[in-house]
Amino acid sequence: MPVFSPENAAVARPLRLGLPGHSRLTDATSPRRTRRPVTADPPDRPRRPLTLRDVSEASGVSEMTVSRVLRQSGDVSAKTRARVLEAAKRLGYVPNRIAGGLASQRVNLVGVIIPSLSNMVFPEVLAGINEVLEDTPLQPVFGLSRYDPPHEEKVLFEMLSWRPSGLIVTGLEHSEATRAMLRAAGIPVVEILDLDGEPIDSVVGISHRRAGAEMARAIAAAGYRRIGFLGTKMPMDHRARKRFEGFTGALARAGLEIVDQEFYSGGSGLEKGREMTRALLDRHPDLDFLYFSNDMIAAGGLLYCLERGFDVPGKLGLAGFNGIELLSGLPLRPATMDIQRREIGRRAAKIIADCVEKGLPGKGERVALSPRIDPGDTLRADLARCGQAVRDQV
Numbered sequence: 368m369p370v371f372s373p374e375n376a377a378v379a380r381p382l383r384l385g386l387p388g389h390s391r392l393t394d395a396t397s398p399r400r401t402r403r404p405v406t407a408d409p410p411d412r413p414r415r416p417l418t419l420r421d422v423s424e425a426s427g428v429s430e431m432t433v434s435r436v437l438r439q440s441g442d443v444s445a446k447t448r449a450r451v452l453e454a455a456k457r458l459g460y461v462p463n464r465i466a467g468g469l470a471s472q473r474v475n476l477v478g479v480i481i482p483s484l485s486n487m488v489f490p491e492v493l494a495g496i497n498e499v500l501e502d503t504p505l506q507p508v509f510g511l512s513r514y515d516p517p518h519e520e521k522v523l524f525e526m527l528s529w530r531p532s533g534l535i536v537t538g539l540e541h542s543e544a545t546r547a548m549l550r551a552a553g554i555p556v557v558e559i560l561d562l563d564g565e566p567i568d569s570v571v572g573i574s575h576r577r578a579g580a581e582m583a584r585a586i587a588a589a590g591y592r593r594i595g596f597l598g599t600k601m602p603m604d605h606r607a608r609k610r611f612e613g614f615t616g617a618l619a620r621a622g623l624e625i626v627d628q629e630f631y632s633g634g635s636g637l638e639k640g641r642e643m644t645r646a647l648l649d650r651h652p653d654l655d656f657l658y659f660s661n662d663m664i665a666a667g668g669l670l671y672c673l674e675r676g677f678d679v680p681g682k683l684g685l686a687g688f689n690g691i692e693l694l695s696g697l698p699l700r701p702a703t704m705d706i707q708r709r710e711i712g713r714r715a716a717k718i719i720a721d722c723v724e725k726g727l728p729g730k731g732e733r734v735a736l737s738p739r740i741d742p743g744d745t746l747r748a749d750l751a752r753c754g755q756a757v758r759d760q761v
Contacts, residue, residue, distance in 0.1 A: 416553040417460045426454035437462050459547030461527040473554070477719055478526035479509035479535045480519060486635065487663065487691045488708055489537075492559065495712025496535060503720050505532060514603040516542040523548055533557070533719035539564035540605045555722035555729045557715040560706070563609050568729040571714045571736070573706050575606045578738040579613030582658065582686060582704060585740055587621040589747045591656035591684055594618065596628045597643045597668065598660025599635065607660045610688065614658065627651050631664075640667020655683055662687035662694055665701045669745065673698055680745045690741060700743035707736045 422437075423430045428447055435441035436451040443451075454460075479496060481489045493509060500507050510526065512519035523545055526534070533555045541549070549556050549567045556568040563576050586594065601608035618624055629647045631639055643664060648654060659665035665687025669679065677683045679699060687694075690705030714734050722730055 417458055417551050421458060422451065422455050422460050425458055426451045456544050457547060459544070459549070459551035461524055461548060463528065463530055473530045473532050475504045475506055476529060476531040477505050477507045477533045477535065477716070478523075478531045479507050480512050480522055480526070481509060481537050482512050482514045484511065486661070487693065488689050491708040492712040495709035496716040498709075499713050499716035499720060505720060505723060512537065516545065520544050527552055532723045535559060535715045535719065538605060539566060539570070553728055555719050555727065557718050559711050559715050561606050561609070562733070562735055566733070569718050569732040569734075571711050571718070571734040573736050573738045575609035576613035578688070578704055578706070579610035580617035581738065581740060583614045583617035584621065585746070586656055586658065586684070586686070587618065587623060589684065592623060593626050593651070593654050594623065594656045594658060595647050595651060595654045596625050596658050597640070597647060597664060598630060600630045600632045610660065626654060635661050635663040637663060637667035637670065640664030641671040644668035644671045657683070657685040659685065659687045662689045662691045662701065662703050665703070666694060666697055669697060669699060669701050680747050684747060685745045694743065699745055702743040702746040703741050705739045705741055710736060
């Protein structure tokens with residue numbers, strides 16, 4: 368699957384357009400309709416590709432002036448340039464970079480935007496997407512948002528300028544400029560991995576608040592009472608934040624609360640998990656459960672606990688999140704939660720493929736998958752008996 372980023376876009380364009388299957392183009396034009404000033408893109412308005420005329424009407428200058436500004440050519444005053452760029456950004460307008468003779472058509476690319484490749488969650492999602500699209504004329508290309516809204520805007524802008532047939536984007540939280548571009552794209556958009564929010568079009572994922580709450584109920588049911596949390600700093604990791612909210616809320620309803628927390632920034636890894644676990648247990652050696660925001664730091668924490676001779680899961684239990692396959696190679700298999708990553712990718716790609724085949728601009732479909740607790744070897748055996756009861760409460 369090719370990698371798409373603003374930095375390599377100029378080099379990669381000829382290659383992408385020449386890939387097998389890219390020569391097949393699908394008409395994405397809409398019937399001509401009466402023009403009127405465009406100031407926003409209400410959710411209930413039929414989506415269509417925006418044009419220079421829309422930006423012209425919104426900014427109050429001619430289409431020729433708009434073209435000059437967007438091509439960064441010609442003599443245009445700074446004030447007019449700023450007005451045009453502001454209108455284009457507000458509307459979500461993206462110039463069409465396909466050759467003029469193909470300007471009304473789309474290429475068989477599906478843009479996929481994920482936050483990171485260092486997190487082992489996302490390759491599994493990409494595998495599911497590719498599994499479905501490889502049997503179609505569509506070719507996925509992906510870019511990295513780096514959990515950074517301005518960078519996500521740049522990646523999306525470059526992708527849309529090549530007029531892809533569909534988009535798969537991670538998460539539901541985006542900048543206003545990104546949301547405007549997604550609404551105005553006139554193509555099927557699927558946001559993935561999260562259901563706790565309002566999608567642009569279709570959405571496939573799990574409720575992270577439900578996932579956090581379900582794990583909290585399982586921990587409480589297994590008899591643990593002094594609980595510590597270890598995870599990423601969450602301003603930009605919205606899904607981790609929602610799990611944390613669901614987790615602490617369910618603990619409170621069970622009459623419990625988190626004793627202490629240890630946060631980190633940057634990429635997750637085994638060493639990071641070891642460092643955080645040591646710091647938290649040095650402060651609170653009487654903790655009896657550690658809940659990690661992902662499996663990689665949970666694995667590092669488990670290795671630290673085993674090296675120090677902790678009785679796991681008798682005196683100290685722990686759990687992570689994501690259900691990555693790496694866990695099966697550890698001395699004990701940490702408890703975790705499987706979020707069906709590959710299936711999320713498959714279902715998202717199926718929505719895009721169906722829309723392209725039927726010529727639909729979107730489906731507005733909501734696909735909710737259920738997270739599944741895997742008790743592994745680090746939750747007391749009580750969980751095996753209470754697991755079904757926990758799921759029945761949801």
